[in-house]
Amino acid sequence: MEDQAEKLREVMRKKNNSYEKSSKAEEVKKTRVITITSGKGGVGKTNVSVNLALAYARTGRKVIVMDADLGLANVNVMLNMIPKFNLYHVIRKQKTMKEIIVETEYGISIVAGASGFSKIANLTEAERQFFIDELNTLSSADIVIIDTAAGVSSNVLDFVAAADDSIIITTPEPTAITDAYGMIKIIATEINNLNMGLKLVVNRVKNAAEAAKIADRMINITSQFLNLKLEYLGFIYDDNAVPHAVLKQRPFMVVEPKSKASQCVQHIVGRMDKIEVRENGGFGNLLKRMFKG
Numbered sequence: 001m002e003d004q005a006e007k008l009r010e011v012m013r014k015k016n017n018s019y020e021k022s023s024k025a026e027e028v029k030k031t032r033v034i035t036i037t038s039g040k041g042g043v044g045k046t047n048v049s050v051n052l053a054l055a056y057a058r059t060g061r062k063v064i065v066m067d068a069d070l071g072l073a074n075v076n077v078m079l080n081m082i083p084k085f086n087l088y089h090v091i092r093k094q095k096t097m098k099e100i101i102v103e104t105e106y107g108i109s110i111v112a113g114a115s116g117f118s119k120i121a122n123l124t125e126a127e128r129q130f131f132i133d134e135l136n137t138l139s140s141a142d143i144v145i146i147d148t149a150a151g152v153s154s155n156v157l158d159f160v161a162a163a164d165d166s167i168i169i170t171t172p173e174p175t176a177i178t179d180a181y182g183m184i185k186i187i188a189t190e191i192n193n194l195n196m197g198l199k200l201v202v203n204r205v206k207n208a209a210e211a212a213k214i215a216d217r218m219i220n221i222t223s224q225f226l227n228l229k230l231e232y233l234g235f236i237y238d239d240n241a242v243p244h245a246v247l248k249q250r251p252f253m254v255v256e257p258k259s260k261a262s263q264c265v266q267h268i269v270g271r272m273d274k275i276e277v278r279e280n281g282g283f284g285n286l287l288k289r290m291f292k293g
């Protein structure tokens with residue numbers, strides 16, 4: 001009798017364990033939305049977006065890079081691709097999301113963005129619903145990386161507000177640092193209930209010490225004056241592999257996978273994986289926040 005009860009308990013324990021595991025697995029499957037942003041232009045956002053995506057893809061995850069900057073078509077150029085359609089066509093109901101997602105030869109997919117996101121408020125309820133449903137198909141990915149335009153526009157802020165993580169990129173240049181801080185300040189003041197992890201990557205450094213010094217300073221200022229926690233994710237060396245790959249219109253992670261820059265990007269993914277995604281985040285949150293108006 002005692003034996004039987006013990007067996008039953010054992011069975012229940014196993015059941016509970018497997019239940020816990022499966023619900024955990026679902027949690028992990030939630031889409032992590034990461035925006036890449038900066039104050040000053042030309043500091044490496046698009047390079048980080050594309051190569052970070054590749055590093056994530058190499059860990060077996062499904063990754064979509066969304067170019068939120070239609071005017072400049074950054075991601076497309078960097079990958080030597082010309083998508084015919086973009087989010088604008090989805091908003092206008094001319095295409096479905098599936099039709100505009102382009103698979104690349106690198107194991108990541110890209111979506112060309114529409115610059116008219118502010119116009120979403122002007123859509124009819126039916127158009128809006130269609131767009132939300134379509135945007136939702138991106139949640140099939142594990143990671144969505146959004147490459148934004150430099151500086152502050154309402155679109156960039158919308159994306160930042162909606163993301164799980166925002167990675168601010170700066171270089172050691174004083175103007176880039178000042179602008180990065182300006183960007184953080186605007187994020188801190190413009191976005192209510194900022195519930196996202198604000199992170200810093202210092203690009204184009206000579207060595208780790210140079211990056212750490214800049215990160216320390218920014219973390220201190222942000223905490224002191226904005227009462228905001230900025231997290232240092234890592235740095236990327238100034239590395240000729242980057243402009244070489246840009247000229248070839250291929251990601252440096254592919255052209256020179258062993259380069260210093262590639263190793264740094266891999267390290268950044270490692271750091272990201274150690275940081276838990278916050279509750280209530282994910283793709284549902286992106287949609288909710290973007291359409292709250």
Ligand SMILES: Nc1ncnc2c1ncn2[C@@H]1O[C@H](COP(=O)(O)OP(=O)(O)OP(=O)(O)O)[C@@H](O)[C@H]1O
Pocket residue numbers: 038040041042043044045046047048072074149150203204205236237238239240242243246261
């Ligand atoms: N780690 C690096 N080492 C050397 N050069 C780099 C590095 N990162 C970026 N660059 C150089 O800076 C240029 C601009 O990079 P990128 O296009 O990624 O910047 P961006 O922030 O996306 O620019 P924009 O604001 O115009 O969208 C690259 O073409 C490359 O030449």
Ligand SMILES: [Mg+2]
Pocket residue numbers: 045046047074147
């Ligand atoms: Mg860019």
